[in-house]
Amino acid sequence: MEQRLIKEFLARFSESAEKIRIFFAPGRVNLIGEHTDYNGGYVFPAALTMGTYMVVRPRKDKMFYLGSTNFEQKVSFSLEELVYKEEDDWGNYPKGIIKELAALNVNLTGADILYHGTLPNGAGLSSSASIGMTTAYGLTELFNHSIKRVDLALAVQRMENTFIGVNSGIMDQFAVGFGEKDHALFLNCATLETEKVRLALPNYKIVITNTNKRRGLADSKYNERRDECEEGLKTAQTVYSSLQNLSELTVEMFNEIESKFESDIIKRRVRHIVTENERVVKAKEALNHSNLREFGELMKASHESLQFDYEVTGKELDVLFMLQRQVEGCVGTRMTGAGFGGCTVSIVREDAVKTFKDSVKEDYEKQTGLTPTFYICDIGDGVKELKGVIV
Numbered sequence: 307m308e309q310r311l312i313k314e315f316l317a318r319f320s321e322s323a324e325k326i327r328i329f330f331a332p333g334r335v336n337l338i339g340e341h342t343d344y345n346g347g348y349v350f351p352a353a354l355t356m357g358t359y360m361v362v363r364p365r366k367d368k369m370f371y372l373g374s375t376n377f378e379q380k381v382s383f384s385l386e387e388l389v390y391k392e393e394d395d396w397g398n399y400p401k402g403i404i405k406e407l408a409a410l411n412v413n414l415t416g417a418d419i420l421y422h423g424t425l426p427n428g429a430g431l432s433s434s435a436s437i438g439m440t441t442a443y444g445l446t447e448l449f450n451h452s453i454k455r456v457d458l459a460l461a462v463q464r465m466e467n468t469f470i471g472v473n474s475g476i477m478d479q480f481a482v483g484f485g486e487k488d489h490a491l492f493l494n495c496a497t498l499e500t501e502k503v504r505l506a507l508p509n510y511k512i513v514i515t516n517t518n519k520r521r522g523l524a525d526s527k528y529n530e531r532r533d534e535c536e537e538g539l540k541t542a543q544t545v546y547s548s549l550q551n552l553s554e555l556t557v558e559m560f561n562e563i564e565s566k567f568e569s570d571i572i573k574r575r576v577r578h579i580v581t582e583n584e585r586v587v588k589a590k591e592a593l594n595h596s597n598l599r600e601f602g603e604l605m606k607a608s609h610e611s612l613q614f615d616y617e618v619t620g621k622e623l624d625v626l627f628m629l630q631r632q633v634e635g636c637v638g639t640r641m642t643g644a645g646f647g648g649c650t651v652s653i654v655r656e657d658a659v660k661t662f663k664d665s666v667k668e669d670y671e672k673q674t675g676l677t678p679t680f681y682i683c684d685i686g687d688g689v690k691e692l693k694g695v696i697v
């Protein structure tokens with residue numbers, strides 16, 4: 307793969323004596339803990355082996371020339387014009403990161419960059435954090451400026467919040483930055499403390515199913531949920547005045563104040579956050595004790611909470627959920643990521659994977675008119691340089 311990408315890079319950009327380097331950042335799948343990150347809660351994602359490659363070579367003229375094997379459009383800009391432009395489309399992600407790095411005093415002098423993504427875009431597997439982290443890490447390495455990974459993750463989040471305009475939390479950037487092969491990452495989003503938990507699933511596979519539903523309104527609904535949580539927090543603070551975020555509420559505390567929420571919608575949003583946090587903690591314990599049955603039950607409860615209380619699933623995800631949970635050998639299944647389309651994640655016994663795919667495909671097509679895509683995932687490492695490539 308790396309040699310092929312270098313060939314492609316050289317075909318697009320002129321030859322030069324400067325050394326080409328290759329970086330890779332994965333996408334992520336979240337096992338459980340959805341919409342908790344921006345409420346200071348727990349999440350439990352893992353890095354995938356699918357992700358974004360960046361082939362890069364420095365320039366000295368302050369220009370950036372970007373190409374991608376996934377999109378025809380080429381994007382170029384100078385260090386002096388780091389502004390969001392609608393027509394730059396996907397190029398706004400790297401551009402926003404370059405702006406963030408410049409603000410962190412990284413001495414950038416320009417670069418030629420070719421990206422190659424193996425993640426489906428807009429499917430809830432964090433293609434945006436992936437391109438963001440490979441660019442952030444790759445350029446700081448290229449320009450010999452060491453920045454802590456946590457600060458790179460925060461820079462990528464700032465880029466998404468301020469440059470792109472999606473108020474995402476910190477889960478994706480952390481999973482992409484700190485993931486480790488065969489491990490899930492338990493992250494406390496209030497303190498940013500992490501714990502790696504071995505994902506030993508002998509005889510089981512993690513299967514991602516893509517609804518292939520285009521996610522039109524995702525961003526605005528996402529921001530709407532954030533606003534609803536803010537409102538819920540204000541109500542909770544009228545009783546618990548020192549509360550910093552919704553994740554500090556336990557289920558018992560929530561039960562005490564349930565009647566204070568005038569809006570049923572806000573009450574349900576808060577209930578999701580509170581119960582989901584509890585599920586993440588239990589899920590980590592279940593995994594530590596190799597209790598897959600319990601882990602799977604928590605996944606299903608998480609989906610139902612996202613369906614009925616948080617209302618971010620939608621027809622396609624719910625159809626997949628209903629079909630998948632009925633398959634013998636599927637111990638757990640739920641939507642993953644922001645929702646409103648995108649993917650589900652399931653834990654399926656190895657010898658049942660074929661039946662799982664065949665039966666789900668057929669029934670899902672019948673019920674939605676869409677064809678799903680399945681990915682049997684391997685859990686990989688966080689962002690890194692691919693060394694040993696001869697150029």
Ligand code: GLA
Nearest residue numbers: 340341474475476477643644
């Ligand atoms: C998106 C956001 C994350 C997180 C999830 C929902 O992936 O980027 O920060 O909020 O949705 O859990």
